[in-house]
Amino acid sequence: MTLISKIETPACGCESGTGLVSIDQALSLITSAAGVIHDVERLPLAAAKGRVLAEPVVALAPSPPFDNAAMDGYAVDTRTLVGPGPWRLEVRDRILAGMKGDRTLKAGEAARIFTGAPVPPGADAVVMQEDIDRTGSGILLCRRPRPGMHVRRTGEDLARGAKVLPVGRRLDAPALAAAAAAGLATVAVRRRVRVALLTGGDEVRQPGQELAPGEIWDVNSFMLSAAVETPAAQLVEVAHVGDDPADLEHLLGRVSRSADLVITVGGISVGSADRVKPTIAKLAGPPVFSGVAIKPGKPVSFGRIGSAFWLGLPGNPVSAFITWELFGRWLVAHLAGEAQPGRPRSHVVTASPLRHRPGRCELRPARIVGQDGTGRDIADCSQETRSAVVSALAEAHGAVLIHSDVESVAEGSLLEFVPFISE
Numbered sequence: 375m376t377l378i379s380k381i382e383t384p385a386c387g388c389e390s391g392t393g394l395v396s397i398d399q400a401l402s403l404i405t406s407a408a409g410v411i412h413d414v415e416r417l418p419l420a421a422a423k424g425r426v427l428a429e430p431v432v433a434l435a436p437s438p439p440f441d442n443a444a445m446d447g448y449a450v451d452t453r454t455l456v457g458p459g460p461w462r463l464e465v466r467d468r469i470l471a472g473m474k475g476d477r478t479l480k481a482g483e484a485a486r487i488f489t490g491a492p493v494p495p496g497a498d499a500v501v502m503q504e505d506i507d508r509t510g511s512g513i514l515l516c517r518r519p520r521p522g523m524h525v526r527r528t529g530e531d532l533a534r535g536a537k538v539l540p541v542g543r544r545l546d547a548p549a550l551a552a553a554a555a556a557g558l559a560t561v562a563v564r565r566r567v568r569v570a571l572l573t574g575g576d577e578v579r580q581p582g583q584e585l586a587p588g589e590i591w592d593v594n595s596f597m598l599s600a601a602v603e604t605p606a607a608q609l610v611e612v613a614h615v616g617d618d619p620a621d622l623e624h625l626l627g628r629v630s631r632s633a634d635l636v637i638t639v640g641g642i643s644v645g646s647a648d649r650v651k652p653t654i655a656k657l658a659g660p661p662v663f664s665g666v667a668i669k670p671g672k673p674v675s676f677g678r679i680g681s682a683f684w685l686g687l688p689g690n691p692v693s694a695f696i697t698w699e700l701f702g703r704w705l706v707a708h709l710a711g712e713a714q715p716g717r718p719r720s721h722v723v724t725a726s727p728l729r730h731r732p733g734r735c736e737l738r739p740a741r742i743v744g745q746d747g748t749g750r751d752i753a754d755c756s757q758e759t760r761s762a763v764v765s766a767l768a769e770a771h772g773a774v775l776i777h778s779d780v781e782s783v784a785e786g787s788l789l790e791f792v793p794f795i796s797e
């Protein structure tokens with residue numbers, strides 16, 4: 375079902391007796407719980423980039439709307455070229471893109487024509503200007519053109535009424551091109567998913583502030599704000615809360631009334647200061663899942679708070695980023711109504727042998743460093759994933775997936791690759 379599930383065999387071990395769910399179980403629990411946000415808005419095409427269609431796009435007119443030249447050259451009627459060539463044709467008319475071009479071509483005539491200009495009545499082919507010889511006021515054709523040559527036929531791209539884009543299609547550049555070619559001025563799209571991002575911890579200060587002993591600069595709010603905000607998802611609140619559970623409870627209660635998705639970062643592990651899960655339990659009862667057999671990111675959890683969904687990411691920045699990429703993007707794509715959430719599967723070969731401690735499936739940040747002789751990407755990564763090493767993240771193009779039961783990966787082995795998305 376998912377890009378991960380196809381490669382994750384039952385022997386993977388993610389499921390085995392750990393009290394944690396597998397990656398695939400987590401994705402499927404998210405899919406079952408997260409319904410599409412049904413609110414729809416109509417936007418001008420220019421404002422719809424990255425949004426998800428709530429109604430199909432249907433062509434209002436054929437595209438192209440008239441037969442037109444695919445090349446700069448001469449419009450001719452192949453039916454009037456009798457006998458063996460060469461044929462001399464007198465050039466009448468000069469038809470540029472945007473002109474009517476409605477004068478009928480007569481036998482023995484050609485019309486000068488430019489790319490995109492309407493092919494005049496009577497003509498059935500366009501000969502490239504490179505393929506003729508000019509002779510005074512005429513042209514000399516040495517080779518017989520094929521009927522239809524270099525003519526873009528009315529409706530050959532889209533017929534009137536053709537279904538161009540389905541509900542659930544994200545309006546990327548090619549989809550916007552298709553909607554524009556279909557003649558739509560506006561499109562019906564889902565409203566943006568409203569996301570609240572709550573980071574935590576008394577030790578966290580803003581970059582630039584002086585650090586007292588034991589304090590660190592905030593990484594997560596910058597990293598996740600940048601990752602979360604997309605055309606389909608809108609950050610409605612970014613807030614930091616200290617370790618006082620009462621503050622967290624108050625904030626969660628408030629943002630869960632205005633957001634569709636509340637993301638907490640940190641405070642989700644087992645320490646006594648890790649107050650997110652008890653607070654969520656107090657406010658909303660048990661989560662849908664609490665912990666995934668994945669490294670990094672084991673404590674990642676998912677559930678509800680009131681009418682909002684809750685995604686609890688671990689505080690270690692690498693763990694937070696990987697779990698966002700894997701589970702957060704999946705969740706947002708479902709809420710946004712994307713018909714095909716997830717990303718195309720891809721595989722890479724490893725640049726060097728890898729060691730792995732069996733237990734959890736690992737997503738190890740990796741950098742594409744070249745291609746092998748068969749064109750496959752070669753991924754380089756370190757011998758371990760360290761969940762607080764942010765510098766490794768900045769160098770990575772994505773993460774390789776190492777199965778939980780694997781102890782070593784030989785150089786050149788094929789591994790699934792999860793690219794990091796930058797929008």
Ligand SMILES: Nc1nc2c(c(=O)[nH]1)N[C@H]1C(S)=C(S)[C@@H](COP(=O)(O)OP(=O)(O)OC[C@H]3O[C@@H](n4cnc5c(N)ncnc54)[C@H](O)[C@@H]3O)O[C@H]1N2
Nearest residue numbers: 573575592593594595640641642643648672688689690693
């Ligand atoms: N006894 C156990 N300890 C831990 C376990 C465990 O199973 N048993 N799991 C470890 C794993 S795995 C992870 S991942 C972390 C997750 O911890 P939390 O989600 O509770 O996160 P925190 O403790 O709040 O923070 C972890 C780490 O990240 C730093 N941090 C937090 N916020 C930020 C921020 N905004 N910017 C930069 N760095 C941040 C924080 O200072 C900590 O160093 O738990 C392990 N422990």
Ligand code: MOO
Nearest residue numbers: 670671672693761
């Ligand atoms: O699962 Mo944690 O993210 O390894 O540090």
